[in-house]
Amino acid sequence: MGGQTGMARGCGHPAALHTGEAPILASATVGARFWLLIEHSGPWAAYLDECRLPDDTHALIERATALGIRPQLIRRPGRRAAAGGPLHVFVASSAGSRPWIAEGTFERSNDLDLGSLVHGVVPESCILVDEPVFLVCTHAKRNACCARLGLPLARFLDENLPGNVWETTHVGGDRYAANLVCLPHGLYYGSMSQAAAIAAANAYRNGEVVLDRYRGRAGIPEPLQAAEHFVRAHTGELSVSGVAVESSRSESEGDATVCIVHRTKPGGLSRFRVVVEPAVFAAPCGTACTEQISTYRLTELSELSPALA
Structure with missing residues (x-):
């Protein structure tokens, strides 16, 4: 698709959104x-809520959402497990400086203590997972491009990282398909090729x-x-925990946001004032239509x- 213009077939979004030509920074899902x-x-x-799921599973989803x-x-890429059996879940906390992910199997959804999760505590009967979990959105019913671009990417990653990759439902930002989420930190990537995905x-x-x-980190x-992204680009700091916003405020006039961002480096911290x-x-569509994408400038x-400092 590189170099094409016009709409990406089957999804209604310009092809530029799926090739990395459009800016995708600061677009990770805020609420996760x-x-x-x-x-x-x-x-x-x-x-x-429209999926054919056991009532017990629907109740668990409603409880989590609340x-x-x-x-x-x-689901596993390219494979369909038999229906029924115990409930298999992962729970993860992307918040704070020490994210974690844990795995559990339950006969009844009520046995999963979601209250512990929102307090940053691993629920009883769940076991911490040492390896990262990679999610690739393949949700065809939500957007055709997520399946068309996501399915082959999920299979490719699974071949190279067996056991760590899952297809998943909508993660937000289907215009940036193929989307990749890295847990437990909740790092979002979009417009992913196979080479870009395995590198990430x-x-x-x-x-x-x-x-x-790189779309950003969920929950921020x-x-x-955007402020974190610009500091990384300026300093070359790539460690996951190496850059973080300490404080921020909105300007009284205009839409600017002022942030104090720290960078962790050998020997201490450096701090930056960042305004976005x-x-x-x-x-560009190549036709009369145009899609406007919200982004941020430094x-x-x-x-x-x-x-x-």
């Missing part, structure tokens, strides 16, 4: 700080991010995602002196 992944082979309807936990259905996955396994096609407001503003990218980035 806690995760509930439920294995279900499908089929998947457009929305979770607590602010993001529910996702997952291997970097994450080594505790780093790849800025190319979009302007703060909303911007719009108009993706208006100021300055390192604070040690006295101010």
Whole structure:
């Protein structure tokens, strides 16, 4: 698809959105700080409440949603497990500096203590998982491009990282298909080719991010995602925990957001004052139509002196 213009076939989004030509920074899902992944082979309807699931599973999804936990259905790439049997789940906390993911199997959904999860505690009967979990959105009923681009990507990653990769339902931002989410940190990547995806996955396994096609970290407001991105681009800091926003405020006039961002480095911290503003990218169609993509632009980035920091 590289170099094409016009709409990406089957999804109604300009092809530029699927090739990395359009800006995708600061577009990770803001509301996802806690995760509930439920294995279900499908089929998947457009929305979770429309899926044919056991009543017990629907009740678990409703309970998670009420607590602010993001529910996702997952399945192994290219394989469909037999229906029935115990409930197999992953639960994850992307919040804070020490994210984690754990796995559990339950006969009844009520046995899963989601209250512990939202307090950052591993629920009873769940076991911490040492390896990262990679989610690829393949939710065809939500958007055709997620399946057309996501399915081959999920199979490719599964061949290279067996046991760590799952197909999943809508993760947000289907315009950026193929989408990849790295848990437990909740790192989002979009417009992924096979080469870009394996590079991002291997970097994450080594505790780093790849800025190319990096959408941001889930659970963080979009302007703060943008501020972190610009500091990484400026400093070359790629470690997952190496950059974080300490504080932020909105300007009294205009839409700018002012952030203090720290970078962890050998010997201590450096701090930066970062100002970002909303911007719009108009993706070319090659026809009369145009899709406008919300993004952010950098208006100021300055390192604070040690006295101010």
